Amino acid sequence: MQVQSPFRRHNSTPVSSFVLTAYFNLGSLRWLFFWALLLLYLLMIFSNVLLVCVIALNRSLHEPMYMFLCSLFINELYGSAALFPFLLVHILRDVHTVPAAFCFFQIYALHGYGMMQMLTLMGMSYDRYAAICHPLHYRVRMSRSRTAALILFSWIYTLLGMGATISLSSSLELCGNDIDKVYCDNYPIVKLACYDTTDVNIHGLVTTCNIIVGPLSVILYTYFRILKVCWNGERKTRQKAVNTCAPHLASVLNFSVAGIFEILQGRFDMSRVPKMLRVFLSLYFLLCPPLFNPLIYGLVLTNIRLSCRGLLLRVFRRGKSDS
Template sequence: MMNSSYVSYFTLAAYFDTDLFKYLYFLLLLSLYVFIVCANVLLIVVICVNRSLHEPMYLFVVSLFVNELYGSTGLFPFLLVQILSDIHTVSAPFCFLQMFCVYTYGGVEFTTLATMSYDKYLAICYPLQYHTHMTFNKVVVLITVTWSLPFFAVFVTTALSASLQLCGNIINKVYCDNYYIIKLACYDTTVNNVYELVAVFLIVCVPVSVILYTYMRILKVCFSGSKQTRQKAVSTCTPHLASLINFSFGSLFLILQSRFDMSSIPNMLQIMLSLYFFTCQPIFNAVIYGLSMSKIRVMCQSLLSTSELGGCFKFFHRSRTGTVSRSTIF
């Protein structure tokens, strides 16, 4: 019996000897991380510097991109160090910090996608009253809630796990996971399990319910509306639905790996499935929103096609002062 405060480190047992291949894996993960950072930062800058994109829909997209950067940074640098290391250990404080980052990333992703579905519901079902319902103050409140609720819920989860009495320090994963830490507990974990159900309800079940409700209403309007309404709904909802489906698959892989015996699956495939949640979603969102939203796509092309630094600064200045012509934006 030993209290978690006396556990100075955890051992990540999912890593295996890859010999020279570890340098290939390192370069692959580094390339993915650089692409995620560059793509998401570029899209954030494009939206922020262009006044025509200061609309609720794009502000929610910025919140989504910021979360992708947050989640990726909470995991990728750690993975890169671990791949090159021969001893796969992590200090207890850092382990709980990483666990907090991983779970808040997932929670913010769900709540942000739910907020975006609500925004699309208002835009499609109440187009004439949209700007009355979706004011700037309301956007600020919604974004604040989408971030603060998961952070509070996961903070309590992390605090409860950190106070557990543990009988081991081996985590069978490539990063710290709350489920595996609870499995190391010496005594009853009823309080942790009950609170986890509450946290899952707040940051998963409630957002999913909002998404289902809003899309039911959107489908109802589409079936009863005109062809133009259906086309608008498809163009507006396609990126969001694609992002939601991709993230749901990643979450499903994570749950299956944690709750069921995966010993029959090769180690490398298990690791890839556990990382799908954090690698594919940030890349997928940057690509799907960058390509599908015409305003963002055109602005990115204009930004990247600027050949001289002076022209780039001039472009940013015109965007800020609102002197860019409408033909440049659309």
């Protein structure tokens, strides 16, 4: 005879779909939100694809820092593709039901985007540390083959790590199917489980530490060493460090703040916060980094700015001559 778990709340039923309850009636404004989001998404695609093409086509940019940037931009295309077409469809729909299989696929993609973003920012911080603190050994520490191996390892680790997370979450017996968000998320599904989920929560805590605490610790350590070198160095050294590190620091702060918003929303009661603000905060880490990072790096880094200008001029002249 099978003994039921004492932690079970009530009888579970097979969940074939989830209902996203954070959507609210926009009325006649739904088309305004649709076109605004579509414009933002097209801007994300254009800016990130442009910078990936610039780095790939310009041999002078085949350096470790730009290889990490290329991985960053590809990851932002990946993350935004998992969210924005989905949002655009649901803004125009009155029913916000999502098949369970697609829901777990979206969780896999969006959480993988977040993990890969932090690992890439960590790799970029180590690259800046090696360039500023060990300039004579930089070519050895950050050879192209080693940089490519680090990027490849980050992608494989992310894909396998998120596979383990989804495997645990998708095997849970659920006693409901309502998710109070505008996209599928892992923690709200875990909270729907009919029994104790300590093992899943421990795995989630370890994964969160791997995603946030580990990379942030490396980033803080590398910048502590960079600041130490700059403090004791010449004015030229300080200026070079600021020019190369400022865009990266802006990216780290932007994504870290976005990640903190997302974690706070999942772990604490946010019912007193206006619904529109809650929706925006839940989208921040998927909306702002893919918009701001190409702008930050495209404007601040001279090599990328000049290469972008040259590529756009060539495309414009070619189109003009063909016409």
